[in-house]
Amino acid sequence: MKTIIAVALYVILAYVSKCEFAKAPALTCQQVTAMQNFKPTQLFQGTWYVTHAKEGGSPRLCQKFKFEHKSGDKVVIKYGFHIGSEPYTAESKNSKKTGEGKYSFDCTLRDSKESKGEFKLDLTIIGTDYNKFAIFYQCYKNGAEVTADNFLVLKKNKDDNTPDSEIAKILMEKQKLSLQNLVTRKSQNCKEVTNL
Numbered sequence: 162m163k164t165i166i167a168v169a170l171y172v173i174l175a176y177v178s179k180c181e182f183a184k185a186p187a188l189t190c191q192q193v194t195a196m197q198n199f200k201p202t203q204l205f206q207g208t209w210y211v212t213h214a215k216e217g218g219s220p221r222l223c224q225k226f227k228f229e230h231k232s233g234d235k236v237v238i239k240y241g242f243h244i245g246s247e248p249y250t251a252e253s254k255n256s257k258k259t260g261e262g263k264y265s266f267d268c269t270l271r272d273s274k275e276s277k278g279e280f281k282l283d284l285t286i287i288g289t290d291y292n293k294f295a296i297f298y299q300c301y302k303n304g305a306e307v308t309a310d311n312f313l314v315l316k317k318n319k320d321d322n323t324p325d326s327e328i329a330k331i332l333m334e335k336q337k338l339s340l341q342n343l344v345t346r347k348s349q350n351c352k353e354v355t356n357l
Contacts (some may be wrong), residue, residue: 206228211314221313251271
């Protein structure tokens with residue numbers, strides 16, 4: 162009798178796992194409202210560091226970004242991070258403005274030896290003061306498939322972990338996110354990114 166029950170349970174579970182309703186929903190890029198009157202030439206320059214993220218560990222929170230505004234809507238983003246002791250870099254270019262404060266990039270990921278693949282990055286600038294902080298929403302795609310997304314707070318000074326009421330206000334008003342609930346860089350043992 163136990164064998165019959167076990168076989169029946171196995172058949173039911175196998176069937177349910179193949180049913181459409183049992184599959185995990187596919188990721189989609191969130192519809193995020195961008196900052197109004199965004200001035201790309203004021204933000205897309207110099208070096209910025211991730212200090213807070215909605216999700217992620219050391220590879221996400223220890224990212225270093227370098228922005229270069231080329232002309233018009235053309236921007237190049239280079240960023241680096243470590244997974245364990247291995248350094249990685251990504252270069253995002255061929256930017257296309259897709260809306261006010263919204264951009265799409267073609268990106269290439271490399272480790273210290275070779276290219277690891279290509280992906281698309283959709284970037285929305287949620288808020289910035291242009292000098293100290295920027296709040297981004299990132300959505301990563303492999304072809305048409307969304308592979309990941311995240312909300313990031315970037316600052317010019319990687320060691321600036323002071324609470325910022327303006328950042329907290331923007332996150333709460335625009336995304337219903339609490340700054341205190343985000344993961345912080347100070348909780349990580351970040352290795353210096355030197356290869357940008």
